[in-house]
Amino acid sequence: MYKLSIAELGEGLRSKAFSSRELTEYFLRRIAALNPLYNALITVTENSALAAATHADKQLSSGIGGDLCGIPVLHKDIFCTQGVRTSCGSKMLDSFVPPYNAAVVENLASAGAIMLGKTNMDEFAMGSSNETSFYGPVKNPWDISRVPGGSSGGSAAAVASRMAPAATATDTGGSIRQPAALCGVSGLKPTYGRISRWGMIAFASSLDQAGPIAGSAEDCAILLQAMASYDPRDSTSVERSVPNYRATLNNSVAGVKIGIPKEYFLSGLNPGVEAAVMSSLSTLRDLGAELIDISLPNSHLSVPAYYVIAPAEASANLSRFDGVRYGHRCADPEDLEDMYRRSRAEGFGEEVQRRILIGSYCLSAGYYDAYYRKAQQVRQLIRQDFVEAFTQVDVIMGPTCPSPAFKFGAKGDDPVAMYLEDIYTIATNLAGLPGMSIPCGLVEGNPVGLQLIGNYFDEASILNVAHQLQRVSNWHTQHPEGLD
Secondary structure (H helix, E strand, O other), X not given: OOOOOHHHHHHHHHOOOOOHHHHHHHHHHHHHHHHHHHOOEEEEOHHHHHHHHHHHHHHHHOOOOOOOOOOEEEEEOOEOEOOEOOOOOOHHHOOOOOOOOOHHHHHHHHOOOEEEEEEOOOHHHOOOOOOOOOOOOOOEOOEOOEOOOOOOHHHHHHHHOOOOOEEEEEEOOOOOHHHHHHHOOEXXXXXXXXXXXXXXXXXXXXXXXXXXXXXXXXXXXXHHHHHOOOOOOOOOOOOOOOOOHHHHOOOOOOOOEEEEEHHHHOOOOOHHHHHHHHHHHHHHHHOOOEEEEEOOOOHHHHHHHHHHHHHHHHHHHHHHOOOOOOOOOOOOOOOHHHHHHHHHHHHOOHHHHHHHHHHHHHHOOOOHHHHHHHHHHHHHHHHHHXXXXXXXXXXXXXXXXXXXXXXXXXXXXXXXXXXXXXXXXXXXXXXXXXXXXXXXXXXXXXXEXXXXXXXXXXXXXXXXXXXXXXXXXXXXXXXXXXXX
């Protein structure tokens, strides 16, 4: 049953081949068996999941259930869940239980999806390897000696190990696409503003965006359909109609213009990754797509610009965690200043502290213009590169990551090397564009991803191209050994 897609599971539910309760119990058993090995989940919500599944079965019996009714999903532990601990992978929020649901959680619950639990993640979404979590690192199901990517590594590993058919995730600089690539699953970061950020604990507010991780582009389309909506509670939510994403999945890609940025195929790209990406591009050419060489001349500036803007916004967002209102508070503080200092030092991990310090420095008097303002100017140059490119092409494609998953500890002592893992993904966040990663091959037994970037609010085009590629390939159906 774990090999079935969301679309296939939905058909099985509606045909009464199995019930939602049976399906939910099945995945809860898989979580109990596999999570001790992979550490992909922080919290399991067994009782509420079974109650929701029973309710979904009643809806399905009445013929009122949609595509996601009765389908089990997981939520990244960055989304507030009413009555369920929401830790953001940090000691700071280890005891935080929200009194409300995030918009993403609301939308999927309204669609009938069943929450199985909350997934592990890099602390406050800061990391590219899932090694910064207070609850310990997530293991990559393809090779438990390797990282699953981050910050949504728990969501990607849970889907890759088939502990759930899908999971929610967030992407600030590649945190959906990079772990999806390293774990051999499909992940979509929509256009900034397409999905409400209300109830999603903020890292960098101008970059964060929620999205789905699932087994295929079709499953991502089904999830996006439910997750996307205008939300007046979120000032960055865009009031724009949501198209029917499944309706265009089977459109022909003949004549679709695909841009290939020359900057994505320079030194630093693993030869095996490049070969896998080029093979997928060749397949698309055989399907009738037109490959066009393009340039994104300022893409090399995306990493330095990001690591000024994101820490600056993080330093402001995380100032609210002071030990006063909620979150970790140190024991027996001498005075208010001591409470602030020790609560934050004890509650935040090393990487979070590093980024708060960088961000505070960049925003400080005398340095704001030299760093933060300059980074925002570079951001506009990067955005303009994409605007010009989309006058020539419909979709941009290249590698998601420069290499397959690396070993645990390989880059822990070199933050800059870790940051460069996001070199191909960060630019889409800076520009606010939709991006997606789908599996495109194996390098020495480890998955690699193909990245698709679309124009603003044109998630339908990248989902269509991805789905057509997956119709004639089988990388998305392959899974790690030992899952049975």
